[in-house]
Amino acid sequence: MGTALNYGVCHNTMSDNGSDKINVVNTLFLVLTPIASILGLWWHATAYGVTWVEPVLFVIWYFACGLSITVGYHRLFSHRSHEASWPLRLFYALFGAGAFENSALNWCADHRLHHRHTDTPEDPYSASRGFWWSHILWVMIDEGGERVHDLSQVKDLQQDPILRFQHRFYLVIAVGVGMFLPALIGGLIAGVPGAVGGFVWAGLARTVFTHHGTFLINSAAHIWGTQPYGDANSSKDSPILAFLTFGEGYHNFHHTFQSDYRNGHRWYHFDPSKWWIKAFSLIGLKQGLKSTPDWHIEDKRRQASFESAAIAAGTDETRDLTGIQERMKNARSNFKRQSRALDKLLVERHGARKERQAARRQELEDAIAKLSDDIAAIRTEFAQIMNDLTLGKPMMA
Numbered sequence: 546m547g548t549a550l551n552y553g554v555c556h557n558t559m560s561d562n563g564s565d566k567i568n569v570v571n572t573l574f575l576v577l578t579p580i581a582s583i584l585g586l587w588w589h590a591t592a593y594g595v596t597w598v599e600p601v602l603f604v605i606w607y608f609a610c611g612l613s614i615t616v617g618y619h620r621l622f623s624h625r626s627h628e629a630s631w632p633l634r635l636f637y638a639l640f641g642a643g644a645f646e647n648s649a650l651n652w653c654a655d656h657r658l659h660h661r662h663t664d665t666p667e668d669p670y671s672a673s674r675g676f677w678w679s680h681i682l683w684v685m686i687d688e689g690g691e692r693v694h695d696l697s698q699v700k701d702l703q704q705d706p707i708l709r710f711q712h713r714f715y716l717v718i719a720v721g722v723g724m725f726l727p728a729l730i731g732g733l734i735a736g737v738p739g740a741v742g743g744f745v746w747a748g749l750a751r752t753v754f755t756h757h758g759t760f761l762i763n764s765a766a767h768i769w770g771t772q773p774y775g776d777a778n779s780s781k782d783s784p785i786l787a788f789l790t791f792g793e794g795y796h797n798f799h800h801t802f803q804s805d806y807r808n809g810h811r812w813y814h815f816d817p818s819k820w821w822i823k824a825f826s827l828i829g830l831k832q833g834l835k836s837t838p839d840w841h842i843e844d845k846r847r848q849a850s851f852e853s854a855a856i857a858a859g860t861d862e863t864r865d866l867t868g869i870q871e872r873m874k875n876a877r878s879n880f881k882r883q884s885r886a887l888d889k890l891l892v893e894r895h896g897a898r899k900e901r902q903a904a905r906r907q908e909l910e911d912a913i914a915k916l917s918d919d920i921a922a923i924r925t926e927f928a929q930i931m932n933d934l935t936l937g938k939p940m941m942a
């Protein structure tokens with residue numbers, strides 16, 4: 546990471562250089578916004594009464610700012626999971642600032658470090674330092690007495706004039722879009738009560754909800770849930786969290802397949818960010834959506850369940866797992882080879898359909914049927930391997 550664009554030293558070395566300090570601005574903001582929200586909601590309700598205007602503005606701002614973080618800051622800018630046209634990038638830059646989670650460049654620099662060094666001291670919000678550190682304390686405490694965002698992580702994003710502009714005028718945009726604009730719109734609809742309501746509901750209270758939604762991904766999604774794709778790091782899948790965070794709760798999937806535009810990869814997984822990206826791609830405002838092939842996901846899942854079953858079986862010292870590990874290795878490599886071959890044939894079949902080559906089409910159909918049978922046989926072998934492993938069959942090589 547030591548380059549000319551490195552704006553500071555790494556997180557793990559920072560604390561050696563100076564003592565940790567409370568970041569007064571961040572801390573006051575994070576502590577005062579919930580208090581001001583509760584007082585403001587109560588005062589506004591008693592002084593003016595709540596109409597339809599306030600909840601509607603709240604929901605619009607909650608979605609606009611929340612999706613700008615999950616789709617914009619996270620899946621588009623941090624992970625380059627797809628491409629988006631400039632009006633959408635501008636929207637994410639404006640409403641992402643309104644989420645009060647720093648400029649996109651700073652946010653993505655931290656997030657890329659989080660993925661590169663998950664759970665280690667160089668991870669800015671490492672879950673191995675406990676729930677509260679990863680949830681909120683990392684924002685409140687400047688390690689080594691200085692807040693550092695390693696912008697060498699985001700040189701590609703610095704090429705985007707929209708992101709450079711947003712970085713430069715972050716605070717003005719944040720206050721303007723996140724607080725002033727809902728007040729202005731509330732005021733235009735319903736005068737002073739609407740303006741105060743817009744500010745309190747869609748500005749203050751919405752900011753608190755947006756904050757803690759994001760924070761839960763750094764904390765809870767690294768503590769509670771399942772690990773269907775492996776335990777190489779602490780990330781977890783949790784449908785409940787996905788419900789609260791525009792789909793970001795499938796975090797074990799996300800850490801395993803970072804550049805996938807989906808976090809909930811199945812059609813029924815609750816992932817509004819994925820649906821948003823897909824919808825805009827259908828009208829041409831997004832392109833190049835990256836998604837992991839199903840067989841690759843299946844392979845990772847099978848490997849993960851084999852490994853956890855092997856750990857359980859491995860505690861029995863009378864068993865030698867070498868043979869079954871070898872069987873698993875062979876089955877996986879066959880599965881991957883045949884699945885890749887099948888993908889290729891499916892693409893060819895698509896081309897042949899257009900050209901109306903009947904003979905070639907039949908040839909392809911036969912080859913596809915044969916490969917599909919082979920893959921089904923490998924799946925049976927996978928099931929047999931898991932059976933042998935969990936039922937404790939002797940498995941000498």
Ligand SMILES: [Zn+2]
Pocket residue numbers: 619623624656660799803
């Ligand atoms: Zn990520």
Ligand SMILES: [Zn+2]
Pocket residue numbers: 659762763767780796800
């Ligand atoms: Zn994570």
